[in-house]
Amino acid sequence: MPKLSYLKALNRALGDEMARDASVCVFGEDVRVAVSNVTAGLVRRFGPDRVLDTPISEQAFTSFATGAALAGLRPLVEFQIPSLLFLAFEQIANQAHKFSLMSGGQARVPVTYLLPGSGSREAWAGQHSDHPYGLFAHVGVKTVVPATPSDAYGLLLSALRDDDPVVVFAPAGALGVREDVDFAALGPVPLGRGRVHRAGTDVTVVAVGHLVHEALAVAGELAGRVSVEVFDPRTLHPLDRAGLTASLARTGRLVVLDDSNRSCGFAAEVLATAAEGARLRAAPRRVTRPEGAVLPFAPALDRACQPGRAGLLAAIEEVTTVLGEGGGT
Amino acid sequence: MTDAGLYRTVALIRGFERRAVELVRSGVVPGGIHPYTGQEAIAAGSCAALRPDDVVTSTHRGHGHVLAKGADPARMMAELAGREPGLNRGRGGSMHAADFALGVLGANAMVGAAVPIAAGAAWALRRSGSDRVAVAYFGDGAVSQGVVLEAFNLAALWRAPVVLVCENNGFATSMRTADAVAGSILGRARAFGIPARAVDGTDPREVLAATAEAVARARAGGGPTLLECAAYRFDAHHTWEHAARPGYRSAAEEAAGRARDPLEVQGARLAPEVRSAIDAELDGVLDAAVEFARGAPHPDPASALAHLYATEVG
Ligand SMILES: Cc1ncc(C[n+]2csc(CCOP(=O)(O)OP(=O)(O)O)c2C)c(N)n1
Ligand SMILES: [Mg+2]
Numbered sequence: 049m050p051k052l053s054y055l056k057a058l059n060r061a062l063g064d065e066m067a068r069d070a071s072v073c074v075f076g077e078d079v080r081v082a083v084s085n086v087t088a089g090l091v092r093r094f095g096p097d098r099v100l101d102t103p104i105s106e107q108a109f110t111s112f113a114t115g116a117a118l119a120g121l122r123p124l125v126e127f128q129i130p131s132l133l134f135l136a137f138e139q140i141a142n143q144a145h146k147f148s149l150m151s152g153g154q155a156r157v158p159v160t161y162l163l164p165g166s167g168s169r170e171a172w173a174g175q176h177s178d179h180p181y182g183l184f185a186h187v188g189v190k191t192v193v194p195a196t197p198s199d200a201y202g203l204l205l206s207a208l209r210d211d212d213p214v215v216v217f218a219p220a221g222a223l224g225v226r227e228d229v230d231f232a233a234l235g236p237v238p239l240g241r242g243r244v245h246r247a248g249t250d251v252t253v254v255a256v257g258h259l260v261h262e263a264l265a266v267a268g269e270l271a272g273r274v275s276v277e278v279f280d281p282r283t284l285h286p287l288d289r290a291g292l293t294a295s296l297a298r299t300g301r302l303v304v305l306d307d308s309n310r311s312c313g314f315a316a317e318v319l320a321t322a323a324e325g326a327r328l329r330a331a332p333r334r335v336t337r338p339e340g341a342v343l344p345f346a347p348a349l350d351r352a353c354q355p356g357r358a359g360l361l362a363a364i365e366e367v368t369t370v371l372g373e374g375g376g377t
Numbered sequence: 378m379t380d381a382g383l384y385r386t387v388a389l390i391r392g393f394e395r396r397a398v399e400l401v402r403s404g405v406v407p408g409g410i411h412p413y414t415g416q417e418a419i420a421a422g423s424c425a426a427l428r429p430d431d432v433v434t435s436t437h438r439g440h441g442h443v444l445a446k447g448a449d450p451a452r453m454m455a456e457l458a459g460r461e462p463g464l465n466r467g468r469g470g471s472m473h474a475a476d477f478a479l480g481v482l483g484a485n486a487m488v489g490a491a492v493p494i495a496a497g498a499a500w501a502l503r504r505s506g507s508d509r510v511a512v513a514y515f516g517d518g519a520v521s522q523g524v525v526l527e528a529f530n531l532a533a534l535w536r537a538p539v540v541l542v543c544e545n546n547g548f549a550t551s552m553r554t555a556d557a558v559a560g561s562i563l564g565r566a567r568a569f570g571i572p573a574r575a576v577d578g579t580d581p582r583e584v585l586a587a588t589a590e591a592v593a594r595a596r597a598g599g600g601p602t603l604l605e606c607a608a609y610r611f612d613a614h615h616t617w618e619h620a621a622r623p624g625y626r627s628a629a630e631e632a633a634g635r636a637r638d639p640l641e642v643q644g645a646r647l648a649p650e651v652r653s654a655i656d657a658e659l660d661g662v663l664d665a666a667v668e669f670a671r672g673a674p675h676p677d678p679a680s681a682l683a684h685l686y687a688t689e690v691g
Contacts, residue, residue, distance in 0.1 A: 171408025
């Protein structure tokens with residue numbers, strides 16, 4: 049089977065949807081030369097009228113897309129840096145997101161915001177390394193973090209077809225992932241549905257984005273000793289709570305691996321969901337960035353703030369040992 | 378400042394950037410840099426019009442400003458390499474290099490974000506009774522950023538002693554200035570009643586003279602001035618382009634852009650032996666800076682979040 053890279057999957061999904069639906073257009077900085085590679089070849093295929101290079105005016109072009117959506121288009125807005133979401137937060141959280149309810153259902157705002165290269169890109173320092181998906185889940189904007197090329201393809205397609213604003217985070221750590229795919233079988237992946245990448249019976253590891261691959265590696269390492277189920281929510285909001293609780297019913301133990309800041313972060317929501325809706329046999333653990341972390345520039349410091357395999361192993365050790373010693377809480 | 382002094386600053390930045398690009402290639406500088414090459418006259422000329430107690434804010438392409446304001450090239454290079462003795466103890470890197478003791482309030486990775494910071498600092502300095510001023514450096518790309526125009530308004534309304542130095546290097550990454558700016562850069566400042574003038578950003582003398590006039594106005598309570606300094610970015614937008622080659626400008630255009638070189642503009646004003654003496658002295662300084670950076674200790678990962686807060690609570 050041919051290999052598809054994550055980056056190419058995003059490019060392909062966008063190109064396929066632009067071919068299918070003439071109302072899809074792209075706004076962003078340097079999207080014609082395709083600095084991020086996601087938009088490679090699109091201006092040649094679809095023309096400058098559908099692939100628009102914007103001046104450095106994020107707040108304006110984000111709401112420009114809202115206006116275009118209200119007038120019938122389905123724009124994709126590409127942001128070069130995750131922290132540009134802080135700049136355009138008003139335009140997404142307070143404008144695009146609120147039209148539907150505040151208009152009493154008269155308006156819909158089908159805009160997709162794409163973040164190719166979210167999270168740490170090693171040595172891009174404090175203002176380029178955030179992973180603020182939790183903020184969007186918190187305010188209720190549909191939030192997607194695909195882990196694999198086929199999910200990247202399918203979730204981006206669904207985001208473009210959805211009638212609400214959707215933020216799609218494509219973690220820097222996942223862009224290089226490649227997968228054997230049957231191109232004919234590629235299709236939309238529904239929003240709001242998680243995926244069990246690996247079934248297990250001892251502990252559920254909920255992993256987000258690129259960290260799904262770390263979780264799978266750790267699960268492989270532990271095979272035979274601890275049976276790890278790897279659950280990828282794929283959509284952080286709305287969260288597949290049913291899928292999550294079903295997994296916890298099988299395992300009774302929970303570790304969350306989440307590349308965002310700890311306090312009030314996505315992992316906390318997963319833990320809260322478990323506390324409310326599942327019967328856990330051991331206190332759950334979360335492996336995250338530190339509270340309030342600002343990623344430092346020096347690579348070793350940057351890495352020290354990122355959740356990874358070592359932390360995950362230790363956390364799995366903890367939740368499984370507690371039970372082994374008969375100390376379930 | 379003398380012609381020799383201006384030349385020395387231009388050559389210092391040129392030599393620093395050449396070495397920094399080499400260190401990116403060899404992996405000593407992680408993450409890459411936005412080279413300032415071609416724009417040196419702007420930093421050299423404008424900083425020459427400042428006093429040591431004046432302040433500046435810089436950009437993602439900030440090495441020139443930080444060096445021209447007087448930062449130690451060795452500690453600057455160590456910062457790019459992410460080492461503990463770097464200006465920011467390795468926590469900031471190329472895009473955040475700062476030296477508050479010298480009034481460098483920091484490079485800034487967000488386009489346009491520092492302009493209101495410079496205006497606010499300038500306003501506060503004046504309010505405290507001093508005649509210190511601030512310079513805000515920003516690119517042609519930044520003039521389409523709302524916060525920059527909002528800052529123009531505040532600075533003009535409240536007569537902040539800030540010199541707005543717009544470096545028009547022809548591009549914002551791949552986007553040409555003409556494709557991004559409706560009206561003109563000068564017109565944007567004038568719309569707020571801010572005096573604005575075009576300056577040859579390849580000539581350190583011109584930049585010095587224009588900045589000196591703007592600084593004098595600011596110190597005397599006359600408020601902000603905008604200088605649009607035109608130059609050509611000789612190198613890539615960022616060193617990642619060296620491999621990716623996005624191809625938004627032709628080799629012929631680049632050659633034409635490089636034809637007017639600030640190093641030669643200023644170098645031609647010196648006697649050859651004066652120029653070569655400065656070059657030799659700088660080679661020593663900059664080679665030592667590279668050695669210092671290479672040998673400097675890495676920060677301890679256990680201290681990754683040192684300085685997260687100025688004061689710890691609890
Ligand atoms: C607010 C913001 N938007 C986008 C970016 C990504 N970006 C970094 S540099 C750059 C171009 C800046 O152009 P200009 O202001 O002309 O400065 P130059 O790079 O030419 O020095 C862009 C789009 C950013 N860092 N910050
Ligand atoms: Mg520019």
